[in-house]
Amino acid sequence: MQKVYLDYSATTPVKKEVLDEMIPYFTEKFGNPSSLYEIGADSKEAITKARGQVAGLIGAGEKEIIFTSCGSESDNWALIGTAEAKKDKGNHIITTAIEHHAVLHTCKYLEKHGFEVTYLGVDEDGRINLSELEAAITDKTILISIMFINNEMGAIQPIKEAAAIAKKHGIWFHTDAVQALGNVEIDVKELGVDMMSMSAHKIYGPKGIGAMYLRKGVVLPGFIHGGAQEFKKRAGTESVPNIVGFGKAAELAKENLSEHIARLSELRDYFIKEVTTKIPDVDVNGGMKYRHPGNVNLTFNFIEGESLLILLDMKGICISTGSACSSASLVPSHVLSALGVPVEKIHGSLRFSIGDFTTKEDLDYTVENLIEIVAKLRTISSVSSEKGW
Amino acid sequence: MQKVYLDYSATTPVKKEVLDEMIPYFTEKFGNPSSLYEIGADSKEAITKARGQVAGLIGAGEKEIIFTSCGSESDNWALIGTAEAKKDKGNHIITTAIEHHAVLHTCKYLEKHGFEVTYLGVDEDGRINLSELEAAITDKTILISIMFINNEMGAIQPIKEAAAIAKKHGIWFHTDAVQALGNVEIDVKELGVDMMSMSAHKIYGPKGIGAMYLRKGVVLPGFIHGGAQEFKKRAGTESVPNIVGFGKAAELAKENLSEHIARLSELRDYFIKEVTTKIPDVDVNGGMKYRHPGNVNLTFNFIEGESLLILLDMKGICISTGSACSSASLVPSHVLSALGVPVEKIHGSLRFSIGDFTTKEDLDYTVENLIEIVAKLRTISSVSSEKGW
Amino acid sequence: MAMYNDKVMDLFMNPQNVGEIENADGVGTYGSPVCGDMMKMSLKIENNVIVDAKFKTFGCGSAIASSSMATEMIIGKTIDEALNITNKDVLKELGGLPGPKIHCSVLSEQAIKAAIYDYAQKHGLEFEGLKDYDPNASEDDHLHEHDEEDGE
Amino acid sequence: MAMYNDKVMDLFMNPQNVGEIENADGVGTYGSPVCGDMMKMSLKIENNVIVDAKFKTFGCGSAIASSSMATEMIIGKTIDEALNITNKDVLKELGGLPGPKIHCSVLSEQAIKAAIYDYAQKHGLEFEGLKDYDPNASEDDHLHEHDEEDGE
Numbered sequence A, B: 001m002q003k004v005y006l007d008y009s010a011t012t013p014v015k016k017e018v019l020d021e022m023i024p025y026f027t028e029k030f031g032n033p034s035s036l037y038e039i040g041a042d043s044k045e046a047i048t049k050a051r052g053q054v055a056g057l058i059g060a061g062e063k064e065i066i067f068t069s070c071g072s073e074s075d076n077w078a079l080i081g082t083a084e085a086k087k088d089k090g091n092h093i094i095t096t097a098i099e100h101h102a103v104l105h106t107c108k109y110l111e112k113h114g115f116e117v118t119y120l121g122v123d124e125d126g127r128i129n130l131s132e133l134e135a136a137i138t139d140k141t142i143l144i145s146i147m148f149i150n151n152e153m154g155a156i157q158p159i160k161e162a163a164a165i166a167k168k169h170g171i172w173f174h175t176d177a178v179q180a181l182g183n184v185e186i187d188v189k190e191l192g193v194d195m196m197s198m199s200a201h202k203i204y205g206p207k208g209i210g211a212m213y214l215r216k217g218v219v220l221p222g223f224i225h226g227g228a229q230e231f232k233k234r235a236g237t238e239s240v241p242n243i244v245g246f247g248k249a250a251e252l253a254k255e256n257l258s259e260h261i262a263r264l265s266e267l268r269d270y271f272i273k274e275v276t277t278k279i280p281d282v283d284v285n286g287g288m289k290y291r292h293p294g295n296v297n298l299t300f301n302f303i304e305g306e307s308l309l310i311l312l313d314m315k316g317i318c319i320s321t322g323s324a325c326s327s328a329s330l331v332p333s334h335v336l337s338a339l340g341v342p343v344e345k346i347h348g349s350l351r352f353s354i355g356d357f358t359t360k361e362d363l364d365y366t367v368e369n370l371i372e373i374v375a376k377l378r379t380i381s382s383v384s385s386e387k388g389w
Numbered sequence C, D: 001m002a003m004y005n006d007k008v009m010d011l012f013m014n015p016q017n018v019g020e021i022e023n024a025d026g027v028g029t030y031g032s033p034v035c036g037d038m039m040k041m042s043l044k045i046e047n048n049v050i051v052d053a054k055f056k057t058f059g060c061g062s063a064i065a066s067s068s069m070a071t072e073m074i075i076g077k078t079i080d081e082a083l084n085i086t087n088k089d090v091l092k093e094l095g096g097l098p099g100p101k102i103h104c105s106v107l108s109e110q111a112i113k114a115a116i117y118d119y120a121q122k123h124g125l126e127f128e129g130l131k132d133y134d135p136n137a138s139e140d141d142h143l144h145e146h147d148e149e150d151g152e
């Protein structure tokens, strides 16, 4: 059976070049980077190289990159660390209603511990309003955390402008760039952010390794205490092979960036055109102007997303429902809700995310199957275009 | 040049069987375990299998194993999570003076946040005194955290007895078993511990993956907030290949346990006998009765450890100094200090740790070189057995 | 699809009794698109026996499979027998559903009751099995496990 | 050993002027085993010129290399010249040391001073370069970066 993976925003396969770099560090070059002898020093050097590669992708200084175990840890660290560092200054945090759970749930946690959080809404295109952001600032505001690119509908936020507002008010600015890394140009100096979360497994690197960009001068308390690793900012024996893999993935991402963006955008636009012209009653969620190059979020009206997802899986097509009824979730996507998509339409929404190994043939095969499956599920459905919802 | 790795307590190479299991999960089987489609479900299944393998090594239930990013994270989580969960009950924690920094520095962190910590001393053999432990308990005590096996001098603590004392007083009990896993028989049910920290890279698994045993019924607040991974107890896309590797390493450790212990103990005793009979003025630090089967901690009187370490490295021999002058540390080992070893002797202490790939020939080669290098450094030294310290 | 068993998958892929009966004797719907699942059940009833049943469902795979199973289970049954069918019976016939999907079986139990209630109303009949039936109860009043967040 | 440069490694592996001069004109020690490094320096002095110098050091590789370098630097120098040698000069000759090891170069500067001080005491001499010298100062009073913890 043909296999079509269209869930690159969920995770990506590790590229061969990346895995090849990692392999030696499991077996021969397995020294602990804290050790003084040669194979220890080799591991340390490998980390330094990877740090440079990740720094290079985002225009950071080498010492501004701290490896963590995942994007979620970076998000938790940024929020909880800032809360701790700045609690004498205030207890107010501003974020958006469309953040990833790693940010949202950490905010909920902080709310239980005396912090107040403002969740900015977004417009139809999925973007925040900068005057709303500025208006939300109080003299107790210690952190603004705004995701760079949304994982469900791909909206790209005005990070540079938002960071400038934060700076003007002397407030730390964090951005969750897990979906943005390798999918848009990022220059942290130009953006003016203080902290930025990243994760390797979204850019063809391994799972279980993330990083934090921590601008020089931002003194964030440690999150995992213990050994002196990562400039004493993150304890724990370094995940050397994963770090090496992250570095290589970052290097490749940098090399291919403009081509990657151009290619994905073209495929994305082609796919949207095909689906919306060949299948009736399909909505595109989120705006097209500021959008992740590989993100497609569609509502297939009158059918429920999970059933569509399963039937596509039977045809070898892997996609994701950000909506109800996923195995771990029955609650409709908070992101599409924030966009103003009615709940019943959220239940019929699916995310297709395109990546480096996606071909036009993959998309044609997907469209073909979608036509058939959507028609079938609509015959079964108790709602329809004639009768309405 | 011959290569002799004698630093298995620092980290271990990944065994071939382990790496072989991991490889497919980087490239073909790369699905996100939270995804509904087949390759997602495959990843989820792989995690479940690994969870069973780790649980099997320590006699735990499958749902009692939560994967974390490292031993340090597990330690931090146990301490900070308990502090949070139990803060209404009290603010007192009991631990030992010889814990790993992942515990000690987390205690320091908690001390800054209003908690009080008692650090139990140890006897000459490196073991705590159980009546001292019980005497230290107050009605504010919320946690007792005692490491299973010390990483520097290998002392095995009376965990079962200590856990029983904790239980008697209704106090949660945590043990840092990072060095114990795979090196002693562990049955968590029989031991009666509530939480236990583990790390894969000490048992021939990959770096950057750890686990927490969380006894059913112990409700510990999350440490990394976000997605619903790991029974909602630890957010972040799972480090699937590393988890698979940890599982396989645990399986192998279980299969080989008694042979591993017997073999290492024999090599250890042989090495100690050789060194102490062939080189004068060598002290063995820590007791021999309750000791990590692969741990050898020696003081070469009148010379400084790092210089010895470097000259051994020049001969391809990898060992570690728990003492002064390691690249990241100029402070003499807190562990040997707690044992009562005088500071000047700590400066001359080295740890040799033996593992599955160590041969008798490796040890003979090491002894040969030690004889020569120790003699050379003693000629240079400004202290000597004749003149004394 | 590892999350569903073969029986459920089979019914989902090849659902039986899909459609609407013309001039049905009883029609009932349960659930709503807002809740993510809505089932419409129409019945043909002769001499107190359900001789035909058809469904239309907006919902996930297990909602569709449950609907299909429920129609199969009631065809040929008397009304009283049909009213005795609980979501547990549907679940059992399906060979089980994943935890968060159990409510889908409730959906079909309730849709059966709604259709029979409609029939009872039209014919001025009363059934023991409808004694406690509240036609205005919403899905949320019944078992509907909410489970949050995804993990990507 | 990636942490030391070749020059330092070479001096550590093959230290020059190891030993003690019999009937030395000045002998000084600096540091202590408790601090992890102790250097003993003995000098042969003729006509205000250091004609020979030998050392014995308990310490790490960079302490040994610094000691060796220091003896080489002072042999042939006048006492005043030798007293002018600072730890920075030793560092420079060594081509640098890793951050936490800088204090090892202080060790050798101080050991030179201690040995000359001993010579001065014995002969009732005074030297400009010893004006501020405190024979009882301990290592901790000088640059000694403390850096904690290991990372395993």
Ligand SMILES: Cc1ncc(COP(=O)(O)O)c(C=O)c1O
Binding pocket: A235, A236, A237, A238, B009, B069, B070, B071, B072, B073, B075, B100, B102, B147, B149, B150, B151, B176, B177, B178, B179, B199, B200, B201, B208, B209, B210, D151, D152
């Ligand atoms: C006793 C002990 N606890 C905790 C740790 C920390 O484990 P990790 O390096 O996986 O964070 C180590 C070793 O690194 C250890 O030896």
Ligand SMILES: Cc1ncc(COP(=O)(O)O)c(C=O)c1O
Binding pocket: A009, A069, A070, A071, A072, A073, A075, A100, A102, A147, A149, A150, A151, A176, A178, A179, A199, A200, A201, A208, A209, A210, B235, B236, B237, B238, C151, C152
């Ligand atoms: C926007 C965003 N933030 C954070 C994360 C969390 O990253 P990780 O899975 O590495 O913890 C993800 C994806 O998982 C994401 O898409």
